[in-house]
Amino acid sequence: xxxxxxxxxxxxxxxxxxxxxxxxxxxxxxxxxxxxxxxxxxxxxxxxxxxxxxxxxxxxxxxxxxxxxxxxxxxxxxxxxxxxxxxxxxxxxxxxxxxxxxxxxxxxxxxxxxxxxxxxxxxxxxxxxxxxxxxxxxxxxxxxxxxxxxxxxxxxxxxxxxxx
Numbered sequence: 067x068x069x070x071x072x073x074x075x076x077x078x079x080x081x082x083x084x085x086x087x088x089x090x091x092x093x094x095x096x097x098x099x100x101x102x103x104x105x106x107x108x109x110x111x112x113x114x115x116x117x118x119x120x121x122x123x124x125x126x127x128x129x130x131x132x133x134x135x136x137x138x139x140x141x142x143x144x145x146x147x148x149x150x151x152x153x154x155x156x157x158x159x160x161x162x163x164x165x166x167x168x169x170x171x172x173x174x175x176x177x178x179x180x181x182x183x184x185x186x187x188x189x190x191x192x193x194x195x196x197x198x199x200x201x202x203x204x205x206x207x208x209x210x211x212x213x214x215x216x217x218x219x220x221x222x223x224x225x226x227x228x229x230x
Contacts, residue, residue: 091120091172091181092192094146098204100127103137103146107172107179114179119158119172122146165210165227175217183212185223190214
């Protein structure tokens with residue numbers, strides 16, 4: 067009986083996707099493999115931690131499902147990190163290190179923490195960034211897709227940005 071309960075709990079834990087957490091703002095998926103770079107909100111006393119508003123880390127979906135690792139210094143500074151460009155009342159505006167052309171706002175909207183970004187010129191809750199890299203060269207990004215939900219009507223939004 068105990069073995070069956072442990073098996074059931076293990077199956078449930080492996081089936082929970084990273085975006086199932088209440089802290090998840092969005093994640094980056096890459097064409098290189100199925101592992102994700104996750105972006106979770108950091109809070110202190112239910113308020114946004116203005117000094118360190120986002121926790122960024124790897125979520126393993128392949129050889130060790132569910133395992134998480136912190137980013138290396140190089141990954142944080144050159145690829146998956148972020149810079150705070152504006153601080154407000156319990157919200158921040160950030161730009162991703164690898165794509166500084168579009169800013170994002172981390173804030174509470176309708177009681178939920180989210181990352182708001184314009185997708186197709188509409189304010190949207192960002193859910194995922196999909197990165198397509200050149201075959202054999204994961205450092206050469208061909209394009210990205212921004213996926214989210216429009217704040218105005220809840221419609222799914224997807225925008226392709228080609229590396230120029």
